[in-house]
Amino acid sequence: MIEKTGVPSKEAVLEQFPERIVLVKPKAIIECYKEIPCNPCSTSCPFDAIHVPEDINVRPTIDFDACTGCGICVYHCPGLAITVMQVKDQKVMMKIPYEFTPLPKVGEQRNVLDRSGAVLTQGTITKVQTSPKQEKTALIHVEMDAAHLHDAITIEVTHGSHES
Amino acid sequence: MKQVEVLIIGAGPAGLSAADILLEAGASVAIVDRSDRVGGQLTKQTHMFFGSQAHYASKRGIDILTILFDKIKHHPNLHMFTNTTVAGLYPDKVVACVQESRYFTLQAKAIIVATGASEKSLPFENNDLPGVYAAGAVQTLMNVYGVKPGDKVLMVGSGNIGLIVTYQLMQAGVIVPMLVEAAETISGYLVHASKIKRLGVDLRMRTSVKRALGTKHVEGAQIWQLDEQWQGIPGTEETIPVDTICLAVGLSPLTELLQQIGAEVTYINELGGHVPRLNDRFETTVDGVFACGDVAGIEEASSAMIAGTIAGLEAALKRGYKIENVAERRASLHASLATLRSGPHAAKIRKGHEKLGVKS
Numbered sequence: 001m002i003e004k005t006g007v008p009s010k011e012a013v014l015e016q017f018p019e020r021i022v023l024v025k026p027k028a029i030i031e032c033y034k035e036i037p038c039n040p041c042s043t044s045c046p047f048d049a050i051h052v053p054e055d056i057n058v059r060p061t062i063d064f065d066a067c068t069g070c071g072i073c074v075y076h077c078p079g080l081a082i083t084v085m086q087v088k089d090q091k092v093m094m095k096i097p098y099e100f101t102p103l104p105k106v107g108e109q110r111n112v113l114d115r116s117g118a119v120l121t122q123g124t125i126t127k128v129q130t131s132p133k134q135e136k137t138a139l140i141h142v143e144m145d146a147a148h149l150h151d152a153i154t155i156e157v158t159h160g161s162h163e164s
Numbered sequence: 165m166k167q168v169e170v171l172i173i174g175a176g177p178a179g180l181s182a183a184d185i186l187l188e189a190g191a192s193v194a195i196v197d198r199s200d201r202v203g204g205q206l207t208k209q210t211h212m213f214f215g216s217q218a219h220y221a222s223k224r225g226i227d228i229l230t231i232l233f234d235k236i237k238h239h240p241n242l243h244m245f246t247n248t249t250v251a252g253l254y255p256d257k258v259v260a261c262v263q264e265s266r267y268f269t270l271q272a273k274a275i276i277v278a279t280g281a282s283e284k285s286l287p288f289e290n291n292d293l294p295g296v297y298a299a300g301a302v303q304t305l306m307n308v309y310g311v312k313p314g315d316k317v318l319m320v321g322s323g324n325i326g327l328i329v330t331y332q333l334m335q336a337g338v339i340v341p342m343l344v345e346a347a348e349t350i351s352g353y354l355v356h357a358s359k360i361k362r363l364g365v366d367l368r369m370r371t372s373v374k375r376a377l378g379t380k381h382v383e384g385a386q387i388w389q390l391d392e393q394w395q396g397i398p399g400t401e402e403t404i405p406v407d408t409i410c411l412a413v414g415l416s417p418l419t420e421l422l423q424q425i426g427a428e429v430t431y432i433n434e435l436g437g438h439v440p441r442l443n444d445r446f447e448t449t450v451d452g453v454f455a456c457g458d459v460a461g462i463e464e465a466s467s468a469m470i471a472g473t474i475a476g477l478e479a480a481l482k483r484g485y486k487i488e489n490v491a492e493r494r495a496s497l498h499a500s501l502a503t504l505r506s507g508p509h510a511a512k513i514r515k516g517h518e519k520l521g522v523k524s
Contacts, residue, residue, distance in 0.1 A: 003349035004369050006361030034354045035507045037466075038214040040222035056216050057507035076222045078212035079355025100335055117364035135224065137212070153362050159337045 007115045008033055013150060017085070018064045023149075026069025026086035026093065032059050032079065044076035071095045071129070075137035083153065090146045093126070098138045100157045103128055111156035112144055120148050123155060168194040168243065170479055171259055171272035173250050173421065176204020177465045178457025179278035180232040181472030182479070183242065189480035189487050192241040194270065196261060198249040201308070203229040204280055205300070205465065208307040210335075211328050214353070215466035219500060225465060226307075232469075253425040257452065274452045274479045277422055278472060281415035281436060281458040286320060289375035295382030299329045299412035306336050314408030318385045319343040319365075320373055324464075326412030327356035330365060333410075342404055344371040344387055346394060353509065374401060376409055385409050417459045425450055434516030435461030442522065445478035446471065454479050461516055463504075470501045 002008045008031065016029050030041065030050070035057045042052040042060055049066035050073060052058060069084045074097050084095035104110055104125045112123040127141035142155055170186050172179045175197035183193045201207050209225020220228045236242055245263065252260035257272045283298035285291065297305075297313060299321070305311040317338055319330045322345035330340045343365055350357045350367065361367055370390045377384035389400040416437040419429050427448035429438040440448045440455045447454050456475035457468035474497050480487060487493065505513050517523065 002354055002358070004367075006350060006354065006357035006367050008358070031358070032355060034509075036214055036353050036355070036509060037216070037504045037507050038221060040212075040217045043217040044222065055506065056503055076212075078214050078222055079353060080359050081355040113362055113364075115358065115362050117362050135212075135222075135227070157334065157363060 002033055005116075010150075013115070017150065020087065022064050023085055023087045026084045026095070027064050027067050028062060028069060028071075028073055029083050029085050030060055030062055030073075031081045031083075035059060036079070038078065040076040040078065041073040041082060044072050046070070046072060069095075071139050075134045075139055080137075085149060087146050087149060092144050092146050092149050092152060094123075094142045094144070094152055096140050096142065096154050098140045098155070099136065100159070102159075103130070103138055104140060104155065110142065110158075112142065112148065112152045113154050113156055114151045115153050119156065120151055121145060123152070125155075165258070165269050165271050168192065168270050168272050170194070170274045170276065170483065171196065171257075171270060172276045172278060173259075174204060174278035174280055174457070174459075175199075175202045175244075175246070176278060176280050176457060176468065177206055177228070177232070178280075178468040178472035178475070179204070179276065180229075180236065181469045182276045182278060182454075182456060182476030184232065184236050185473050185476035185487075186480050187236055187239045187241055189477075189485035190241075191480050191483055191485055192243075194243040194245060194272070196245040196248045196250055196259070198247070200247045202233055202244070202246065206232075208300075208303040209465065210307050210332060213466055214464070215504060216500065219466055219469065221466070228465075250421060253421045255425070274454070274483060276454045276456065276472075276475050276479055277440075277448075277459055278455070278457045278468075278475075279418040279421060279459045281417050281462055283411070284414040284416055286373065286411050286413050288373045290378070291376060293376045293378055293382050294380070295378070295407055296376055296409045297411065299325050299410050302408075302410050303329055303332065306332060312336060312338060313410075314338060314382075314406070316341065316406045317408040317410050318373070318387075318404050318406045319410050319412060321345065321412035321414070322347070322350045322352055322357065322367065322369075323412060323414070324352035324356060326410075327352045327360060329410065329412060330360050331356070334360070334363060334365075340365050341406070342366040342368060342387075344368045344373065346370065346372045346390055372396065373409060377403065382407055382409055415458060415462045417461065419459055422448060422453070422455060422459070425453060427453060427455070430520060432461070432516045432519050434512045434519065439516075439520065441520065444523070445482075446475040447478065447482075452482065461513065463513055467501060467504045470497055470504070473497055474501070
């Protein structure tokens, strides 16, 4: 299916998530569904939580005990295939990679999209991280209702006028 | 006639990598490139690269270019000829060059051909209308010159180039409502496809362009579904209102210079077209003429950098230079290349190499 649509099946997505209780702390959710020769998720992780063997075509595996949800792998993944998810007080806190200008602003309401591009809900931007280390991939923190945990993947791009 | 030691044709990822190791070994190197900018396709690759972090993965192509060129650009043994087209390769390694309107010749002791590839086109009615572009041209306009190629684009082809250029168009504020692909499934990396799908791009498999609409420029595209024999199915036509049609339908190795100097080439569909027959030192059937990068078969820039280093290493050895730990370095380079070529996405490359009778 994903080979035709670009949208992974619900089952495939659920397999990437740990049990709900684990997500009281932020954890990286890796959506790398097909073997490609790539390993920066693993080499960038400061906690040795993500593993790609010497044959870098093998898909990464994650140790949720070691993962702190820091988000470093999120902006190192060339496929933008990693998010960080946390569930707290009936809210999902999601960290996503974002490579569009202008960047969203803290406090802004943005449409949250699912893997097929459909609008799920509105989310609130709670933090916008940029640093030279991130090499131009921003890390955006979005908060929304916990019901969207398994469906939310990104926010709608708004180009707007380039005023700042 | 000016004498040069090792002449590299093409200052892309393969050529620059070859130059680096040759200079390190002590050789004198001349690089000729037809563009006024060094870097080949790296100049427009604003996305992060795949591969091993040991080989620049996760860095953006344009930044890799800076790293590669900064390493060599002030080397006293490097001679750059930019804005210079190699118009001919002749026996005894005589190289005819044209720099703007000036013609001159160089003679080399060894030549590394790293000319890259050209884009393929697609036959359909009105494909010569202004507004029908190849994906590389769109990338050059956007990422090198800062020119928006259009406002609304139909992308044709779901290889990595089609998927990545779609994303880059969206980054530039261009609307890409749809991407069509003639095959049954997405041919590039699924992560790239998912990345544009979640931003609303309609991905249509088994679909192609029937004709471009408009008289003076593209005003729309008529698409249709394809049957198992890749033929359009009448009655399935749809009109997509776009002002640009972007073709990302593959690349062909630029082997003309190799053919001119007498190197044996073979047509291998899986590698993009005519490719040179190489030995395991990346030398063609002409003594002292090496080839690396897309000219030797269409792959990714990551493979081109490793192949360029191998070609440079072998050319240096052939010229009599010593390279420390040569056996180890050679083995490690070949192992890295083999890894890049071992995944399911590289099946086509492996099949091509098998037809060519070489190890992947």
